Structures are given as structure tokens and as C-alpha cells.
Amino acid sequence: MIARASTLHLPTLRDAPADAEAVSHKLLVRAGYIRQVSAGLWSFTPLGWRVHRKVENVIREELDAIGAQEWFAPVLTPLELWEATGRAGIPEIFHTQDRAGRPFVLPMTHEETFTFHARELQSYRQLPQSWYHFQTKDRDEPRPRGGLIRVREFIMKDSYSFDRDEDGLEKSFRAHEAAYHRIFKRCGIAYHAVQAESGMMGGSESVDYLAPSGSGENTLVTCPTGDFAADLEVARAVPRPATFPDAIDAPQLVETPNVTTCEDLAGFLGIDVAATSKALPMTLPDGTVVLALVRGDDRLEEAKLAAALQGESRPSTEDEIRAAFGAEPGSLGPVGFAGPILADEALRDGQFVAGANTTGWHLTGVEQGRDFQATFADIRVPKDGDTCINCGGPLTFDTAIEIGHIFKLGTRYSVPLDALFLDEDGQQKPLVMGSYGIGPGRVMAAAVEQMNDDNGIVWPRALAPYDVHVLALPGAEELALEAATVLSDAGYDVLLDDREKRPGEKFADADLIGLPVRITVGKKTLEDGNVDVRDRATGAESRVAIAALPGAVKG
């Protein structure tokens, strides 16, 4: 087909909006792919919607190839389904009601709805099933940002698998994993599949798909040798070794007036900050105060802490600290503390400086096992200078966009929603489920983040809204149409720039919009019948006869 730029709504801008920060945000707006309606609410222009649909179709083809079946389920969902699974109270959920006052949610995912439908699966003979749909998701995000990177309403492809047991789930999970690999590969996106937190989804295993980019919400931790990749929140790493002072037989009290940070403490004592410890009292829901202990140069990773404590906790209040330690906040430490202590692995070996539970005093030479008892877990945030747990190589940290996430849900939803089937042994059992999401909008954003230059977007062929951009320069309109027609007849989607614009403006817009191939038909063409074929990514240019275009354009 041929789309004429003269009639297409193609609102390119010379300047990026002032409030845009992320490259993908700036370029998608400037090139006319998206427009903002309100915070976190974006419309896709005709051009942008074509890209979105390209992503959708790649996903659709790969999911269909693993036997998944496409549905379409409503956004509006009766609240009672969400009450049944206990997710109605999640703060991100939009709530609404009908005229009779019946409550509904605008859900952020469709586990409840699809599990509801899965109640119709009654026999193991009907299993396994993998169902998916593309549907609008709403999330009352506290802070939307970065154009398409974090929004309040978006289309997600979400799949749900239903199996009779864990083995079946494993197969369904791996099938999706393989499909996801093919999907992102086809979209031309660099990504890492990493172990991740299951978060509010529940379930046992999850794999996060992170696309490294200049902007994003996640931090991807990788080892250059390729033997390690993880989301910062769950990444394990080896901190640099601490340099300890000479060991002593028992902790020694030292006065440390006006010392508040570990850096100050290390400076005051003239020791390595990594030889100090940091005490962070946390309160559990039942009121218990747990002392979280990390090395002086480390930060506490709350996601890891939650995993170690098997539940959420919060920083203790000053009153709770006084009650638990009999001391003021500021010089807390593990020695003499009667409650549970959870220490980071980095504190296992060595003698550290710790708070003395007396304001203005610290203890040197504090050794776990001898001076206090603790349980150990990895609860620190990895940081620059850490090394790989597998090969010891230096780790690198990159911001990344989460473009997909797959979960083993188990029976988290099938039990509360009574999605049961009759197994071969005559027993009624809950369906064993998985769920699998991809945000096509985020795939678009990630592609732009990864593929652009100073002049604009450089779309991979699979995602470009059209295959070829034919520029009709003044006087060559007829020939340009001929070139476009030859390509269209050969099966290419062509954007024909037949606007009454100066050449420079057409070139600039073509670079900005970023179609993979640009064909210029102009004065030179009138002379010898050849057109210029230019590769957007490499800038390589060649002169080609119009009749030979289909071959020359082939990727």
C-alpha cells in the first residue's frame, strides 16, 4: 500500500516538548508517533498506532506458534472477583461503579477474569490451555514518567496458562520463555532475561525481560562475560573486601562525639568504611523490632529484606527504637540487643565497628558469633565496584526498561476463585497457572531508546510503520509515484512524501520518522531514471533503476 504524507496526519515537531527527558519520549513526540492527553495518558497517532500493531503482530504470531489462543476480555471487571483473590486493596487499582452502585475495577492485569473463565475447564483432558489477549490496563500510578515508559493506561498482551500440575506449568512456562525470546529478537531489541521478584503477583518463579536503555525504571546488573544478569533488586554480588584493623579479643568502647554517618565514623577512626557496620531497626507488622545490619558502605535492599523476613517491614519509629534498645537512635548496634538480628552476608567475617547503643559511643572489634548472634542473608544493594558471584569479574549497572515479565503463579488464583478440574485419578484439583505479560508500548519505547541517532529514530524493519519512505522532490512527483507503485506492487508498505515542502524539510522529517529505507526521487532521477536508495541505519546510498527497486530494498 501507499500512504500519502500529504493527507496523513503526521505532526512532526522541530523542537521536543520542554518537559521531555527520555530520548524515546522526545523522539516519539517529535516524530509524531504519540501525543499526551494527561499525565501518563497517551494517544497513538496513526503513525504510532501502526508501530504498536507491528509489535502486536509479532507477539501474536509467536504466541499462536506455541499454541496459545487469542481472546478478548473486558476491561471493566466486577470487584467481587478481585475481593476473592484479595487484590482489591492494591492502591494502584482504579475503582468505579455502575449507575446502580455495583462496584467494578479497571484492572491492571486479568488473572481474575481469565481464572473465572478457566472454571469452565473441568477435566484434565482439556488441559493444558494457554490463553491471551491484548487489552487496556489501567494503573493509578503515583508517578507516571518518561513518555511511554511508565503510564497509567496502556495495552498489554497478557497470557495465562492452565495446567494440571507443576510439570505441566514448567512446560508452559518454558514455551512462553522461548516465544518471548523470539518476539524480542524479531523486534530487534537487546534484552536480558533475569530472575526477578514476583511482587504483588504472588507465585514461585518469575523472569523479567529488561531492555538496557538510556532511561528506565529498573537497573540491570550484568557481568561482561555473560554469566550473570539480574535486576538490581534481586542481584547477588560480591562486595569489595574490607580492610580491617588488627583483630582484638573483645569489643572496645570508643567515644565518637558528633559522628553520625559511617563515612564520618571511618574518617574519625582512620579506618576503611567497609570495616564499619550500619544498624537499621525495622518493625514487622506484629510490632517486633528486627535489627537489619549492613556494612557501613552498603545500602539496605528492602526487596531482599522483605524476602528474607518473608513479609513487609518498615523503619522503626524513634519510640519503638527506645523501647527495643533502651537507647536513642543514632548509635545503635547489635551488641546487647535482645531482639532478632538479620545481618548481611558481608558481615560474616571480620571485626567491625558498630554502634554501642549509647549516644556518642561505638564499639570496635565487634565479631559476629562471639559478640552477637545473627541470621545472615543477602540484604544489600549491589553497587559499582562489586564483582560477579560466578566469575569474579567486575559488574556493570545499566538502566533498563522492563518490557515483559513472566510468572509461575501456581494455584495463587485458582484456589480462591475455585478454578478446579477433575484429574485422571478422580481427584478434584486447582489449576496450576502461569501468567505472561508484554507491554507493546514499552517495546516501542525500548526500541527507540536503543535505536536512534542525532537525527531521529532508526526503526528495525519489524517495527517501522512503513517499509520504505519515498521522497518526491519538486518536479519529480510523477516518477516518485511510479517508484512507490513499483514497491507497493511488490508488497511493501510505502510512505510517499508528496507534500509541498522543500527537500531539506523532507530529508529532516524522513530521518526523524526513521523508516529503514529512504528513496529520493528528484532532479537527478529525471536525468537518468535512477533513484537514490539510502539505508537509514548505515547511511549507505546507491543509485537504482526504478524497476529494480524491490530487489534493492530487500532487507
Place this chain on the structure above:
RNA sequence: CGGGACGUAGCUCAGCCUGGUUAGAGUGCCUGCUUUGGGAGCAGGAAGCCGCGAGUUCGAAUCUCGCCGUCCCGACCA
């Protein structure tokens, strides 16, 4: 929700501190002429609830208060 910034033409911004004719520029848009292989030139033109509401004042884009909106950092987060 905490911290910070911003709201003036489609877009990018000036004007505000120190209140005062009819609110400006660039770009984009419209008309005409000239031009046409990397955002050309000339001439003419349309385009603004100066975020909203109160207040101060003879007089408010400008000062004060409140609200709303948007962005950034953090918290939060499939």
C-alpha cells in the same frame, strides 16, 4: 506521599525581580512572489481567559494567598 521546578501563541521561550498604552520573539501555520538534492528568501496575515480563583491596588502576565495542572528526584511499583 516527601523534595524541587515549571505553567505566557501549535512548539521553544522572553517579559515578572522594580505593577502602568494595544503582551513580544523564534519556529510552525495561512496568502502571494521568488526558490527547490539537507529545515531557503522577501512581503503580507491569522493565532493568547498570560493555568484557575480570590485578594492587594486607581491599575496585575507582573505582588500576596489558595487551588489545579505538568515535569524531575525520591518513596512506591506485574
